[in-house]
Amino acid sequence: MSKTPKADELSKIDYMPPKSGWMDTPVEFKQGFWCYGSKAKSLETVGFPNPRQWSPADEDWKLPENWQEIVLKGFKERLDKYRSFKVFMDICVRCGACADKCHFFIGSGDPKNMPVLRAELLRSVYRGNFTKAGKILGKLAGARELTYPVLKEWWYYFFQCTECRRCSVFCPYGIDTAEITMMARELLNLLGLNTDWISGPAANCYMKGNHLGLEPHAITGNIEYMLDDIESITGIRIKPTFNRKGAEILFVVPSGDLFADPGTYTTMGELMLFHELGLDYTWSTYASEGGNFGFFTSNEMAKRLNSKIYAEAKRLGVKWIIGGECGHMWRVLHQYMDTWNGPADFLEAPKSPITGTVFENAKSTKMVHIAEFTADLIRHGKLKLDPRRNDHLKVTFHDSCNTSRGMGILEEPRYIIKNVCSHFYEMDENTIREKTFCCGSGSGLNASENIELRMRGGLPRANAVKDVVEKYGVNMLANICAIDRAALPPLMDYWVPGVGVTGVHELVANALVMKGEKERTTNLRGEPLPGVVETREERRKREDRRKEVGRRRKREEG
């Protein structure tokens, strides 16, 4: 990053040394860049240490007296347990290749958002306590003590990393910076220092099977509403099953897709697709979460939450599992599940009952991403599709960090979109596929109180969207991740107003010609299909339906 200053820059040099170097500059907690602290109740639910009422803005975080000892002991345990962690602490040569690859650094300009410096926050303490050079030479060897301000700095910056791993793609040593963040968060969790947005959902999932804490009747109730809507659009009444023993396939989605638009349209799409195929599958109201906020807490917590899906698969006696459109769910599945809870040898290697394709890549985890499943269906000509129904859309695709970098799902969603839409445009090559930019809200950062952080973290992504909007008139941003579907709408609203957000299976279902369907006049969102001129009668019906939904919601609101 260094460069030779120009003559006039030299003349402006201030010969006073900076007031303090990065190590000695204590972190300042700025409103909008941090999330609220974890609640005592959430920590108690999962048996985590130090449950108490606290706020990150308080001077006193109410830590146990021997907090340093706890952290350093935890640090040592992890260095011994995870060889990768030890290597990542030692191996970095500070070449700076990662420095300008982080969306938070690009958007914020805060040097401590450079992945190398963020990791250095941890490494400096590592050197000071676990290396000879650091113990003897101290600051000269880049070492420092673990003090209260250092701990606060950890908390502030390790919850400003979305574990997206874009920086790792450029690291010559392949250091997985996300794993450094994970370790830092594990250490913070030893003191009860999590965010409410992460520990709340993790506790919900532990108790009720999903992040939102939806109980079985709420899940079936939400899906019933979707079925009503599907019926009024297609004339077909779908009857999915719940917790059905002996089904061939268990279907697990991120619970956000059961709850909030536009994710619910994705779920409607999946319901319609499976109905059309006559798939022998079931939903579970217990393993009702594909995502895993334990993954943003600690390895142990992630393992506990992941195990529920497999316990349920065993209980129901299914043969294999399909997972919905989710992001980090797939990094968990692809890279960690097998070590934690695998191999799932009570299940069978996933084989599509429609095409006969065996998903070799999922032989051990027995779980297939729905994008893989659907792409295979289209490849074998098993779906009747009418892409013209999506003709009003100019679509671009945002690769989710975890599905692209975490398991290499690059082609499948594109293949599907190109088959169900007529207008598809790629964003700049530096911002897609394995080089994709994060939505800015991953790894449990999609709270409301840190909206400034999310907006600046999402700037590089939004900037690339803006380009295709100006060049091609793109109006829809497709993705295969529930956090994207929650985080991208406000991001677009701030940076590129007018761009919608959709899951891929919403597009599929709109194009899907179902057996026995009535002539469709609207898409899943209730908007008129392109080329359809509504009669006065139809318009009245549509508005009545909308009013009815409004009334229904109002009634429920009480």
Add this chain to the structure above:
Amino acid sequence: MKLYNLLSEKKSAILNRWYDAVLDTYPSDTSGFLKGQKNPFLNPVGSTIFQGIENLFEELLYEKNPHSPPHPPLTQGGQERGKGGMGGLSGERASLFLDNIIRIRAVQEFTPSRSIVFILLLKNAIREELKNELVERQLLEELLFFESKIDDMALLSFDIYMKCREKLYELKVNELRRLTFGRLQKADRIDKQENDLKSNNNEALERKEVNK
């Protein structure tokens, strides 16, 4: 018009000074990256600022010249944003160019005043670049006039900055509202379910199908 010709002649030198001054509002580790990386996709902040100040500078020059042809139509998105009713300036165009930069600075580590200071930094850039010419050619009057245009832009910047911040609050409120609504919905459904269960039980009791 002497000053205007001079400004056009020295446009690139002034812009470079202005650009450097704006980037110096970032930490030194960062400004190197912002200046160095030319790919707009890898450096949206630097490239937006550079493009933005160039457009603003041209806009300032354009306004004075009575022989200027009519403005070309705006091609960038968001035309409807910020139709400020500026006295001498075409508020719409200036707003759009300012908006691109301020929208970014409104979510960065700046206080409100530091967020919009970049527009005032143009004054310094011009004074420094044209130090000798301004005295030799007696351009004070023209300079004062030009600088008042910059002040106009600074005022416009306040409006835009507030709009960006208000948008952020709106996003926050919308998310909270959605969340709260969802929770109410859920709570109500649980309540209803329990009531249903209770009344079913009561009915069953009344029909003496079950014992208490």
